[in-house]
Every structure is written in C-alpha cells, then in structure tokens.
Amino acid sequence: MREMMMRKITSCVMLMMMLMCVTEVSAQWSVTPEAGMNVTKYKDSPAAVGFKAGAAVSYTFGSGLFSLQSGLYYVQRGAGKSSYGGAVGKAKDKDGNWNDCYLSFASRNSDIIWQMDGYYGFYGQGGSLSLPTDMRIERIYVNEGSTRRDYLQLPVLARFNWKIGDDIKMHVAVGPYLAYGIGGKYKSKFLEVSEKGTWHVDESVNPFKNSSLQRFDWGVALNVGVEVKRFSFNVAYDMGLGKQYEYENVALNYHTVSFTVGYRF
Numbered sequence: 001m002r003e004m005m006m007r008k009i010t011s012c013v014m015l016m017m018m019l020m021c022v023t024e025v026s027a028q029w030s031v032t033p034e035a036g037m038n039v040t041k042y043k044d045s046p047a048a049v050g051f052k053a054g055a056a057v058s059y060t061f062g063s064g065l066f067s068l069q070s071g072l073y074y075v076q077r078g079a080g081k082s083s084y085g086g087a088v089g090k091a092k093d094k095d096g097n098w099n100d101c102y103l104s105f106a107s108r109n110s111d112i113i114w115q116m117d118g119y120y121g122f123y124g125q126g127g128s129l130s131l132p133t134d135m136r137i138e139r140i141y142v143n144e145g146s147t148r149r150d151y152l153q154l155p156v157l158a159r160f161n162w163k164i165g166d167d168i169k170m171h172v173a174v175g176p177y178l179a180y181g182i183g184g185k186y187k188s189k190f191l192e193v194s195e196k197g198t199w200h201v202d203e204s205v206n207p208f209k210n211s212s213l214q215r216f217d218w219g220v221a222l223n224v225g226v227e228v229k230r231f232s233f234n235v236a237y238d239m240g241l242g243k244q245y246e247y248e249n250v251a252l253n254y255h256t257v258s259f260t261v262g263y264r265f
Helices: 002-022
Strands: 028-042 048-060 066-092 098-106 111-116 119-123 135-155 157-165 168-194 197-205 216-228 231-240 254-263
Touching: 028 066, 028 231, 048 135, 048 254, 066 168, 066 254, 135 216, 157 216
Parallel strands: none
Antiparallel strands: 028 048, 028 254, 048 066, 066 098, 066 135, 066 157, 098 111, 111 119, 135 168, 157 168, 168 197, 168 216, 216 231, 231 254
C-alpha cells in the first residue's frame, strides 16, 4: 500500500514538472517567504501549538488564473501534555487466594481500568468502579509526557488565483505533501513510590532516535490565502495519512491548521 501511494505521488510530481517544462514563456515565477504558528491534533492526544516557516515557490501560467505551487517548510507538530498512572499490588479473590492486581488511569479520557487474574473492570463517565474489598498496594506510579516532532515538508499544490479588488488577490491551493522528520523532543517525567523507596526519572530525548516512529510522512494539504499588494495571509490545513509507526496501517493520524504571513518577491 505504501509503495503504491509513493508511486502515485511520484507520478503526480513528474507530471507537474513536465507541464512546467512545456508551458509558454509568458508563465512567471514567484517566491514567498512566510512564517507563523500552527495547531496539531494527533489521534488520542491533546492538541499542541507549533511553529511553521519556509518559502512557497509558485509558477503561474498564462492569464494568472492557475499556478503550480511547491516550496520547502520547517514544520513543528506535537502532542500536548498527557499523563497516566496506576497502582500494582495483590488482591484476594472469592476463594481467598492472593492474585496480582493492576489499577491504571489515563488523563485523556478520565477512565480507570483494573485487572486481576485475567478479569477486567472498567470505569467511565456515568459508571461505577467495583474493586476487590481486600487489596494490598505494593507500588504507585505516574507518568507525564509531551512530544514535539520537527519535519521538513515539501508540498506539490494546484493553485487557483482570483483578483477581488485593487491590489487584492485570493487563492485556493490543494495537493499532496511529503515530509521527513529531522528531530524534535519527547519530554517525560516518571515517578514511582513503593516500600523500596522513590524512583524519579526526568528525561528529554529525540522522538525519532531508537524508536519505531517513522521519519517519512505524507498527506494532503489545503491552502487558502489573501494577497494584499505583496503581503500574503494564509490559512493551511494538513491531513496526515502516513504511518506513525512501522506496525500501523496507513490512516488519518493527525490534523494541522497553520496561520502564516508572507511577502512575495
């Protein structure tokens, strides 16, 4: 599936390059450096604010109604702060035997899950939690973490332009994009308390290093903007479709909305 999508994207890029080669001389280039902020929402994670900067390169045909737009951008995508924790111990079953027991929670959905000897219990909104009456807690733990992923992103967009007033233009662009992870930061704090003492870990690491997180990413982008003289104001939406991890299938993994300001040369 991944190879098929790559072939389709490559074919699209080659087709656009061929069109650019055979176009008439009246077509023109423009370069628009731009920068701004974005908000990314990964599935099952809180939204996070990031940064976007780069330059759009446009090739306008004939009367100026249609352009091909590409460029290169540095894009930050992140997952907001989330936490999980729980307790590990022993619980007595109905026959009087002691069994391992686990109690856990996750901040993103406020649910509590417990497990004992192969049986599960669940607590959610409007529910009730039924725990064993005889429990011995051996250790308690909690973890808090957030992620920022840094990418170089290359869009290939079909752009349509309209003049809506003196020195005022509007454009809409849509097409695929490719991205490659170049770094980032995963910050986590882990605390465990037990009879043996307290264990605390506070670390910050590159999320792509020594993990199954995929550096290659791709998706579909939509860009809407207004140009006043040479200044541009853009709103862009990226729909991430690439695998986050090697063992996952291709799916909708995140949404990114960005707001940037640029100047056309």
